[in-house]
Amino acid sequence: MKPQLLLPALLTASASASPLNQTWDYIIVGGGASGIPLADRLSESGKSVLLIERGFASSGRWGGTWKPSWLQDTNLTRFDVPALYQFIWTNLTDNSGIICPDVSTPASCVLGGGTAINAGQFYLPTPMDWDLTDMPPAWHSQHMRSATARALSRLPWTDTPSMDGESYLTNGSRITISLLTNSSLPHAYKLIRANDHPETRDHVLSLAEYFFQSGERGGPMATYLVSASKRRNFHLQLNTTVARVLRTGDHANGVQVGPTYPGGLNGTIKLTPKMGRVILSAGVFNTAKILFRSAIGPREQLHIVQNSTDGPLMLDEKHWIERPVGRNLDDAPSVYLAVSGFALDTYDWESLWDKPPAADVQRYLHNRSGPLAEIQPSLGPVFWDEIRGEDSRTRVVQWTTNSGVLNGQGILAFAANLNRGHTSRGTGLEDYLRAAIATQPLLTSNHWVGSTRMGASCEEEGDAVVDAGTRVCGMANLHVVDAGIVNGVSTANPQGVFITAAERAAAIILEMDE
Template sequence: MCFQPCIARATIELATPASVYDYIVVGSGAGGIPLVDRLTAAGHTVLLIEKGPPSTGVWGGTMKPAWLNQTSLTRFDVPGLANEVWFNPTGVVCTDVDQMAGCVLGGGVAVNSGLWWKPHPTDWDYLWPQGWKSEDLAAPTARVFERIPGTTTPSTDGKLYLQQGYDMMTSGLAASGWKSIVPNDHPNEKNFTYGHATHMFSNGERGGPLATYLVSASKRKEFTLWMNTTAKRVVRTGGHATGVEIECSPNADGHSGVVSVTPGTGRVILSAGAFGTAKLLFRSGIGPTDQLNIVKNSKDGPTMISSDSWITLPVGYNLDDHVGTDIEVSHPSVVTYDWHGAYVKPVPSDAEAYLANRTGILTQAAPNLGPIFWEIIPGTDGVDRHLHWQARADGSTRTSMTITQYLGTGAKSRGRMVITSALNTRVAVAPYLIDAADKAAVIKGLENLQRYFAPIANLTWLRPRATQNATAYVDSIPATTAFRCSNHWVGTAKIGLDDGRKENGTAVVDTNTKVYGMDNLFVVDASIFPSMMTGNPSAMIVSASEYAADRILALKTSAS
């Protein structure tokens, strides 16, 4: 079929008749970008669809503060401006999700703080199915970190700036017997260890998949990129996808109509994130019956695939996120920086250092992350819980450090996301501290930290207060997205060997990342994760994408 460009005129001219593509990849985040590179390198024609606009300057991005106007840089290029997304999200975040999600080229890896961790072996070995264990992911992970090594010193002069908070905090950890490491040199040593934050940045700018995988893919004739284009649904006949129905993203030029995959052998891969991918599956007639009925009774109803072709799978269940517990301390040595002020009017010398040489404080991710430290808490149920602590020079006073405790690998609590009649997605059940042993680990971790920081002279506890015990403090914070969200959402299209169409089945995709009941529809993003990881998810998603590409390329497909 033909597609049309969306343009602001009364009549719409037909574009060049649409070609078919061997692969259509929906979503340009940490999952989608590596895929298009691998697939085009193998000689396949690939269309990458992104619902948002360009982000970094190399891809035509234009969103920037005035002090960047005479440069090719945007707000997304400069690490020190990363935190501005929480102050000024207009045009950057998705409007159809009740959580913060990046809707620009690059998705989360364009808007996040760029933390870049090699996974602990247990991150793969806990709950991932056979075929997806740490030994299976070793080679793909090595490929990822060869292309994107990461750095603990993003300034091109090799220096770190405003490290007073880091020095103060690690003095307490060191006195309590903790070990200093270069984290990505020792990914299996995430217990009683600490180090500087590792970022995907390169040459003082945001790097990552946008600066590596997407660049190499774009140089191949097999690659096509459409931005400002929203995927509405997968067009399918029974268990075979024939294409993707698309529409222009609101208030933007893009494409609309139906774009097709190569008859018989073409494939569709959803990489739109834990919420975006689930929404697409729902609108394509794949998911729990209650959610499909909501879509049927929405504006999609007249054109939705008929109910006799619905595929009943537990899409939206298994929702997971790091349980975030913020604590705050103050110390007279801490120096904070006005990151929000730097967006509009940076300190002239800091702006000059950045623009001239890519040096200085603006090469570091706001709000000056670090130290990062880890502890494994033996669970009251016999399952270890991994805690990832992430400090930043930010808080209620000018000498504050806020430290977020992330409960990761080993956690058992799960939630659910759903779709509304307006076709927006929301968290219906928050995945926080439902399991008693999860809560016990969070409390134990805080009790331990209070002890580890005891050697630090002149430290003031602000949250919890010095007179408040850990249990009372944890109980005082509601287990809701408003108070606990880390925005590291995973799990809504879980990978597994237990086919979710069957009784008690929990998996949406098989170990080739192929959707159960479909022969050529795949999911490759955070949606497939069966559980949370120790640290931030970006590098693990890219590694999963590299590995999924291996499996998908080796898999033969024929039309149903």
């Protein structure tokens, strides 16, 4: 069943109260891992906040309706049940509209962004994620502690998602842990809970840790967005694509929008004069596209926009702001190693959409327990190694284990991601993406960062796109707060990094406006 692409009554404003008919202190573009926490924190100030999401509602909490038949008469959708996650990444169901159709590499285009469709792994950033990834001094670990604490206070995590406290179909994890922690090995791994020990990622392993809550997918939609929605000064607008930031010189005046689906807005949304701010949180690719259409980026890229169908709406060349948007684009190279011959638990997860086991459905619907409360196929454990290269640079490799059955044989698949410390970068969005596409799925973990590199200041760093205050270079009131301002890949799945960055950015922006 496809989603009904209409705004739920909870979020629909009357014509007189339409976002088109008022001004906003903060316009945040993108309802994902950074945009939602940022909107919540900024709305605490009492100033008006508009959060614009190009996609439709995913979770049933926010009016989502896309679900298999066995979830009818519940408030859950395919996005809420952990075990249905894998269907988003297969051709077993109709997935139209979930992945952005205008981005060459997988990017989410539904409410929640990546937090709505990924595996839900949540790891707190380590101090070195800030100190050794070329972040400016104001974003080093000593300045990020309070932001990390705030993120953790809002996002509980678990390594046992089922509400009965049991783990299901995880003997692949147990086998891996047993092998790697064997004390007879010369260098046995140490078993930890990763979020209890964020200071170390060297020769340790952990069960996979998730932001799942009460047996359902949790994350920012179940926490930050809930508190934001209770405030009268906050509004969420779905089904609406932001094409460009409208600006006069270095001052943003608002955004131009169009409907993505029924219920979306068409026209101009205005900032509060003099004091309003636009904040782009649309992700590394969509934020870059908005900047290009707003005449901000490398000259050669702006010429491409000028010569496209967007050309007539492009600012005159004398108003272009030339900054290297996209030049620092980064991802963690990933390769896979599969080992067969194990006697593993099996589960027909491919049947979950149309013909799930009745007993498992009842166990989940009544108690939020059993295999449906977990990622299927089974995921974990996760383990890390620090490796010092010949160039004296320390790199972190993250290994993620998946277990399943192929052709009747138990398979342990190990994904090795070269995370923090690698040196290669894209020299431009187009070339980098073409190379990534040619090698998928083996050479990308889809943990993209860095397309709008953050520098200590725009004046001192010509390769910066935003300054340490998250302001776009050359602009007074246009900001970027998403994965693009994270200058390098983190030691683990980066969701926690993006949420923590939003917490830090919110504090900085609010201080600017005091």
